[in-house]
Amino acid sequence: MELLLPVTLDEVAAVWLSAEIHSNRFGATVDSMLQRDGLPAALLTNPDLTDERANAARLGLLREYRGFDQADTSLETYIGGLPVRDLDWWRVRITAADVARLHYINWGYWVEVTGGTRLPATFASAKPAEPEEIEVVYFPLRDAFVAGAEVPEIILVDSGPDTRIVILEGHVRATAMAMASADLKERTALLGRSHVVAEQWFY
The missing domain is CATH 3.90.1530 (Conserved hypothetical protein from pyrococcus furiosus pfu- 392566-001, ParB domain)
Structure with missing residues (x-):
């Protein structure tokens, strides 16, 4: 495995969510959260990593349903507890x-x-x-x-x-x-x- 370039946590969140919006298991959850918050699908399908508000919104979504970057170790939020930063x-x-x-x-x-x-x-x-x-x-x-x-x-x-x-x-x-x-x-x-x-x- 060859290391190519460092990436930011914002890009990790964008890649994660852009995959899961199309997931059979998680897509409906992600879509409902976007609708609830009045956020466009393009936030995930065409992410702009230079937009800090968009970056914060993506991290917020991932934190809410995956426990991303918080001390939640339940199964459905298995990323929780991992100090991703x-x-x-x-x-x-x-x-x-x-x-x-x-x-x-x-x-x-x-x-x-x-x-x-x-x-x-x-x-x-x-x-x-x-x-x-x-x-x-x-x-x-x-x-x-x-x-x-x-x-x-x-x-x-x-x-x-x-x-x-x-x-x-x-x-x-x-x-x-x-x-x-x-x-x-x-x-x-x-x-x-x-x-x-x-x-x-x-x-």
Whole structure:
């Protein structure tokens, strides 16, 4: 994994929300919050990182429903408790070899479907429990990665060079990348790095 350029916390929030507004699981929540606050969808789909008010609004949204940057350690806000401002954030280049090293968060579902390895490659090679979901959700994403199509960046964390790399956001996309295997085109991702990551329950 190659470090390319440092990124700001504002950009991390923008990338996170631009992915989740299209998520089957979180999209409706994000959309309802935008409507409630009278905020345009473009705040997330076309973020202007030079607009401080927009940056603050995105951080506020992410803090509210993900516990981002606050001491909330409930499951649905698993980012809570991680001192995100203490991490060094980077845009990184990842290859198929890097994807093979990624780990899901240490949560029951991902532990179970990977036989305890928490490796997307293990899930990708296993017989799927829900073949229709694999066909509808994962395979189109896999094909997009193979084609080199534009797909939102995944967000990763580690506790330093050559340590475990854990997926913070983008578990489905990371799985599709693993399914692409050696046919995966090089991608970029965001990485948060700090020794404090190793203290987190999901790491």
